Amino acid sequence: MRLHRLEVEGFGPFRSRQVVDFDAFADDGIFLIAGRTGAGKSSILDAVCFGLYGGVPRYEGGEKRLRSDHCEPDDPSEVVVEFSTPSGRFRVTRSPEYLRPAKRGGGMTKQASAVALDEWRGDGWVGRAARAVDVGNELDEILQLSREQFLQVILLAQNRFSEFLLAGSRERQALLRRLFGTQRFEDVQARFDERRRAAEHALSARLATVEARVDEAERLVAREGLAGEQDDDVTEATGERAGAFSVEDRLAALTRAKARADYRAERRASEQAEAEKRSVAADAVLAVTREEQHAQRERDRARVALERLDAEIPEIDAARAELARRRAQRRPCVPRRRSRQSAGRVPDGCRGRTGRADRVGRIRDRRRGRREGGARGGRARRMGGGSHEGDRCLGTRPCARRAGGRPRRGTGGRGGRGRGVDGPRRRRGT
Known part of the structure; x- marks a missing residue:
């Protein structure tokens, strides 16, 4: 926000209308309001605050003391503030509540407070709001600052500035907190402190967990004999001695022990792989040996069977000789007389x-x-x-057709129905 013009009449020590053109000092960038005590230096800042927000921090009692004591009953009291923001250029006209003579009859009557907000549109001022509530809402939207924020950031009240100069360190700190509204920063600091304490508590718990795991790892290293010569003192330290070594030293010793454990594991893995290869080769040799044993058993059984057959050769030769002798002694069966129909039939x-x-x-x-x-x-x-x-069998075996006996089936007897070699079958009853 930038101030351009201020008009004061019947306000504070100023009875007649006073005009302050701030644009005349804009080229210098900074200016000083100087004067004797009671000349009205603070009243200029009070008029700006009253014109924008309708109140003066120096007079907490209210607006009744804003009217100049030098005014006649008929003199008006009014403040006009012209300023600009990124939203545009605006003008606020505000008058406090005061008593004036009644127009009818005698006595005094109350003059109500009034306020108006105008906006510059290029060719003139245009009214934007005329009620106190509407003007307040419009100014909050235009300035983006509340009265308290404006007094803390832009305008420092004179009475509070004197308190600040005369106060002690603690009181000054409390005053600064009240002036600049640092309570929110205290809240932020409190929240950060709480988070810091929670983080410290969590870190302590994690450190305790790490300590426990490091102790367990050192016991495991000592039990498995993985510690080196330079790490014996670190891994074997317990109780008060463990505090002599930092966690980094203990972790470094455990890292070296882990490297030795990895080397040992790789060596064990290579030995296991070699043992598996030997086991596979042994299984193959065992399978070949079992096959050879099975073949040996088969050869032994064959050898025993061959020896048994060799032992039976004399008996077989004797049986062959006896068979040849009997065949030589046996006479063939020759029929003495055959008919034409029964030719080729043999008993x-x-x-x-x-x-x-x-x-x-x-x-x-x-x-x-x-x-x-x-x-x-x-x-x-x-x-x-x-x-x-009429046929006679001259062989050594008895003939099939015996005296007084029944002819065999199929040899051609009367009424016979056979499947012999003599002739075709005959139907029964023919």
Whole structure:
């Protein structure tokens, strides 16, 4: 915010209208309000504060003391403040409440306070608000500062400045806190202190956890023998001796112990891998050995069986000689008389001693009898069935057809229904 013009009339020590043009000092950048005591230096700042906010911090009693004591009953009291902000250029006209003579009758009447806010629009002033509440809201939006903030940042009240100069260190600190509203900073500081204490508590807990884990790690290193010569004193220190070494030294010793443990683990891993390779090779050798043992057992069994067969060779040779002798002594079975129909038929007792040629002949005769068919075939089969009496078996085994016995099935007896080699089957009853 920048002040441009101030007009004061009937306010403080000023009875007549006084005009202060701040733009005339704008080129210098900074200026000084100087004068004798009671000349009205502080009243200029009070007028600015009254014009913007309707109150003066030097007079906490109210607005009744704002009217000049030098004014006549009919003289007006008014303050005009012209200023500019990034929002534009504005003008505030404000008059306090005071008593004036009544226009009708005698006595005094109360003149109400009034305020108006105008805005410069390029070609003139335009009214923006005329009620105290509306003007206050508009100024809060334009200035972005409350009355207390304005008094702390821009305008320092004279009575509080004297208190500041005469107060002690603690009182001065309290005054500065009240003037500049540093309570929020105290709140921030308190919150930071609380967070610091919480962080310290958490850090202490974490440090205790780290200490416990470091102690456990040192016990493990001592038990496994992983400490080096230069780390023996560090890892074996306990109780009061442990406090002689810093956590960094102990962690460094544990780091070296971990490196030795990693080396030992790698060596154990390589040994395990080598042992696994040897185990695989041993399993392969074991499998080959088992196969060889199985083959050896098979060879032993074969050798025993061969020896048993070698022991049975004399008995086999003797059995072969006996079989050859008996074959030589046995006479063939030759029929003395055969009919044409029964040619090639051999008694049942002699069938086992005929050769392949006899069997082929019988099959051929059987097929020939089937082709003849009819009564002739039947008669031939009957003749063949009854012609066995004239045949005689000259072999050593008894003939199948015995005296007074029943002819075998299929050899051609009367009414026989067989599947012998003599002829085709006959139906029952023919």
